[in-house]
Amino acid sequence: MHRSLSSLTQRIERALDERLVPAIYRDVAPVHVEAAHLPGEPIPAREGLALAYQPFTVGQPWGPAWSTTWFRFTGEVPERMRGGRVELLVDLGFEKAGPGFRSEGLAYTADGTPIKGIEPRTAYVPVARPAAGGERVEVYVEAAANPRFTGVVTPLGDRETAGDLPLYRLDRAELAVLDEEVHALVLDVKVLHELALTLAETDPRRHQIQRALEQMLDHLDVADVSGGAAAARARLAGVLAAPAVPSAHQVYAVGHAHIDSAWLWPVRETIRKCSRTFSNVVALADEYPELVFACSSAQQYAWTRQHHPQVYRRVAEKVATGQFVPVGGMWVESDTNMPGGEAMVRQFTQGKRFFAAEFGVEPREVWLPDSFGYSAALPQLARLAGFRWFLSQKMSWNQTNRFPHHTFWWEGIDGSRVFTHFPPADTYSSELSGRELAYGVGNFAEHGRSTRSLLPFGYGDGGGGPTREMLETARRVADLEGSPRVVVRTPAEFFAEAEREYPDAPVWSGEMYLEFHRGTYTSQSAMKRGNRRTEHLLREAELWCATAALRAGHPYPYEELDAIWQETLLLQFHDILPGSSIAWVHREARQTYAGLAERLEALVGPALTALAGPGSVPLAGNAAPHDHAGVPALGLAAPTVVDAPDVSVRTGPDGTVLDNGLLRVTVDADGTVSSIRDLVADREVLRAGAAANVLQLHPDTPNRFDAWDVDEFYRNRRQDLTGVAELVVETDDPRRARVRMTRRDGESTYTQTVSLAAGERVLRFATEVDWQQRETLLKVAFPIDVHAAHSSSEIQFGHLQRPTHTNTSWDAAKFEICAHRWLHVGEPGYGVALVNDGTYGHDVTRDPPGDGLGARGTTVRLSLLRGPRYPDPDTDRGRHRFGYALVCGAEILDAVREGYRMNLPLRRHTGGAPVAPLVEVSNPAVVVESVKLADDRSGDVVVRLYEALGGRAHTRLTASFDLARVDVCDLLERPDAEIAALAPIAVEGGAVDLTLTPFQVVTLRLTPAGR
């Protein structure tokens, strides 16, 4: 028999596009259009409905970037539509190829009740079903002129620069009857056709399906698709009824809409995106009882509650029926590389508290499909927050190595594990197409051991979520020969069954490093600095307010701290802290950080005043976890002067030598540091012939996503900044010698101060940059004379080792890495830590081989600035300040201590008398991360501590108040027997003895006596 499959494919696709799909709607009737334009910020619906509407016609332009147009569509359902399913069809000027990302609308009734979102693939408003004829139609659509971003440098990313040219044209506004039989036929054909294309040409099933489609087309009168639809469907019924084979893979389809909390739109638009998508979902849930919609991010619910209470009430109804499923339990889907330990905890606790209070639910799966890599601290934190499972798919974006598992146990630095799944379709916004279903099955790495995978379906980011077409598709592929079996289920149902089936799943240990988006540790420097600063101010505010509450009866600011935490957590969203949003988002975030700092200072100051009492004794608060200058950790006392000789300064032709008896530092005439002699260890810290504190510029033009990526070829060209415009040796303070220098290059100016203080084996650097470079990566280099096989980077509640060599493709791919307050390199007997007060990106390389014989040095570099032009053309233009320091002769414990110290300097405060810390910890390896009052407002003191070195550590925690009881809790401050069994405590008087395992995090709840 002769065969031409490709011509059949063409025939089916052309028939779909040109005959069947256009026949879905019939009996079109125009509506009357009016519009009211709103150039500024959105307004509530009741105000929008009351605007002065002017006549408007289809085809007319509307919508300068970021403006809103309120449309009013009025008319009457014609008699001829009687009995039909009548819908209002609105095309705001959609790009036909895409599901969203541009103009969108929310439809309202005349009384201001939200109906559903208007997006390219769900562009209808239900009017009557069945129509009686003569119904009056009055529908309002709040249409947002969100510009589209395509990777091209554009001023559209901020309303202040976007201009006022209209971006859109109203393409359609009319009533029509949805022909349900034709609609069903289209879906039958699509499902069968897409399935056939995924099957092998040798598969008889493929040919049976195609034969059925061919015969259906042979018999269909394309001039009367509506009239022939039922008969056409009958011809396909046989192939659609063939059940899946017994070995068919099981797909747990979960309705979803990944809505970035800010990205190519500002936060205010996300609030509207949520209302549109959620309106769609609740409407669809009425029509399709099987719909399950998984929705993460407490923040997005909180916004909807505040700004769209009617939508929120509907959401709550559907949460109660189990169709709208809160998942993830985090405040937002945050970045996980950069948030500090306590902030990561609060992402979980703030999110879970919200879900529990609002809906009485507690999600058990962490839901982070899109964050840019996953910290090895997460498994423990997730388990301690009551999660058991973890979902992502982002590792499929790796550019070099293929992640080996889809279902596995992920193990963190402390040994804790979460049962983890990556949807093998490599997407979080599937359409349930045949191609995606087949790809997921083919890609799944666990066949033979596991028979099921999860697939999130629905358009995200303003596409409106799942559509009725997707749900109809799910019904058709529920049990269909050649297809995986598709069931619509909750993530929890999937995880419970997947774990039961595959308890011995393989284990991935350590971080899940995303081999992509490495620029996000550095882009938008103010986000990094703002985050770091806010996290530490929050620590101080909670510590001092808790101390003042117990000691002085000072009121504890629960609401204000919650509010500040929630704003901080929002800014850790995976496109804000990483710096990958438009200019508007980052401009607002900078303002928010400035405001948060003021609000936190307004909490810290009065708390310290309440503690210190009246008087003029010079005191200092030490919020860091280790004693400093005689001030106890977490206490307030008069600082002592360090008992050490002054710093001597000698300037000669070869530069300036600073000597404090511990370090002898040579700053060359060009401002670079050519030698650091460690007089204690009697060795040189820097590699011979190499200078430190060298500012280095690299061209930074990534292949794909500017703000996101640093591509390895950046290293192929480098310019060292060694020209000095000015160099001043400052000797006015014998306790701290300083060399200050200014460099100019192009339009940018760099001012640095190198300082050595008495009694410290620490060389400190303050760098100010007026940054005007574009597409340039600025690093500062420290070539250290240690032979290090790995570097250690601080992460949340511990640290992580990464190789300095590039033996394997996995090692080589880590050419830019993230570290929090410190990064350490060393060899037995000697190490050096580079600590910082507000940056995250680093790279660590082995020094070039020379003639190949002998020990290698190790060069550590901090990434300071980039200048990507997309999506924000002016990323990081302007002034920046960086503090960092080289801690010589440092063990890991020194790195930990100096990291905290640099971010929590002593806070001077005059008062009457010193204040003892609320708690003291006897072992410096056990670090107090947080002291606060319990969220339940009982007045209990919550102390969170962790083992920081990666070993066992016994410690005694002594409270300076009488204890009624002590409980080991989960992160939500609930006493937990399982967790307590891992951290047995012995309480005696005011002391708690406990032994921590490597990197263990322990939350103690201390109930004061006599309350």
Ligand SMILES: [Zn+2]
């Ligand atoms: Zn995202």
